Amino acid sequence: MTRHPEFQYLDILRTLVEHGDRRKDRTGTGTLATFGSMMRFDMSDGTFPVYTTKRVYWKTAVKEMLWFLTGQTNIRTLLEENVRIWTDWPLANYRSATGSNLSQEEFEAKILADADFASEWGDLGPVYGKQWRRWQAADGTEYDQVADVILLLRNDPGSRRMLFHAWNVPELKAMALSPCHMTYQFFVAGIGDEVPRLSLMVTQRSSDMGLGNPFNVAQQAALLAMIAQQVDMQPGELIWTGGDVHLYLDHMHLAETVLSREPRPFPKLHFARKPDGIDDYKIEDFVVTGYDPHPAIEAPVAV
Template sequence: MASLAQSTDSLSSPHWEWQYLELMRRIWRQGDERIDRTGVGTRSVFGAELRFDLSDGRMPLLTTKRVYWKTASREMLWFLTGDTNIRALCAQNVQIWTDWPLDRYRRETGDPISREDFSARIVEDERFAERWGDLGPVYGKQWVDWPTYEPVGDGSFRAGPGINQVAQVVRSLRENPGSRRHIIEGWNVAELDGMALPPCHKTYQFHVAGSRLNGLLYQRSCDVALGLPFNLWGAALLVRMLAQQSGLEPGELVWMGGDVHLYLNHAALVEEQLSRTPSGDPRMEILRLPESIFAYRIEDFQVSGYEPQTHIPAPVAV
């Protein structure tokens, strides 16, 4: 593999993607090998940081393999709706979340239905989708409808109005940019057991410096090969949308990981990707200013300068 010094852009500064590849290399060569929840096994390190400049339309879009940024964007837009059923995703042929309800359906019914047929039935049959497509109170539910409870006269509690954390952050960025409380949190301890998968990218924090909006994502658990490329794009996209809605310019994205790992059955992907050299400088433009953070559409995002190397397939651990 080419050395860090050998791979440079036209300004003779290291390509940002080397951060990602060096993290992948460190995990694969030095990580602690362990059995995980899925039973597949991982190599893991604890604690990692990556930083990306988002100015001038720059985006952390990997070039050493193709990343389907439209799929990642559709997932982020779905989070912002607060929806927790995969039906809307499947209707767009976004299968990021299909494996979890599919696994539950197969276990509980004994039906060896294919993923393709399961997804098609989710889209076609509303009652089937209601029964088998719901993920529980995952990301979007916590982001835009965090539950509250109110006391009643007999000492019990009833459900109160949900809290829209995203709307609160937009308002606080506009009205109190110096606040240290621009946070979107997904880790609702009381509801973890009801989620198909507890939030991995759990905490987002934002920081205004002059006219620039910086974002930080803390990820408690990170599948570096398959998940992280999508997580980086999604976090950067969220920063850009929030910046536009707040009248700010995108600044820096800081990513921090807790248990940062590679699955043992991703060896072929890891070795292939580590043999490649980053190139290019993908940029993204938002083509209009929607009336709110919740009104963006996939057509609003235009990527240029993206010429990735070929996709590297690998299995998802459920």
């Protein structure tokens, strides 16, 4: 019997719990960490690798990916989609700068109600989407890395230069959070076949395996499916590689609970339509069937 692919994730968690190097970290929370991991997920049969040992809110993850693709950097657009996963950083900045004890709910309400307040306090700096879609060179020229990759996939699918990344050194200090998932590289197999197979390898310098990684894998799988559809290819493999792979010390209960559970079948993904371009996808286009996970597990976000 073929081993469930989610065991790759569980194996990493188990290694962290049993052998992880105990470390101090940027957030002050503390982690158990290891260096260098890989997982491979075959998506060729429509499989959507959304972990099942705890519920992953895949719609939120995909909405974040769609937001990245817009090139926007302000949380107001996310909040309009009821996505709150980036609020912690600008809220912490606001509280530090003003001495306010405004609650998250009050802060988000002000972001939504007041465009000027959102402009001043809701921007995250030149994070992922800015780098993917509007990378700015020293001479002011902007580069749309995602569009360039799609163009290469259509015109030169054997290229070894089909990638985009977000680690823009001069702009790192202006970002609310330095890019964790840094490099997205594409590979086409079966060039010349009726339907070539498109694979994606994501290199992640830092991965929070309790909360971040389940989101990241789901949204990266969604991106692979979107781009494959746009270039008339079949999704192949999503290959995830991690550098500093870690478990926050206050996520131990999450890891232990997940490790006590048996993975269930991954869901399937297909699209309700073929949008005109990569900028035209909406969450309603993602049709996911057969997702039956174990219950969600609450855990704090380290900021």
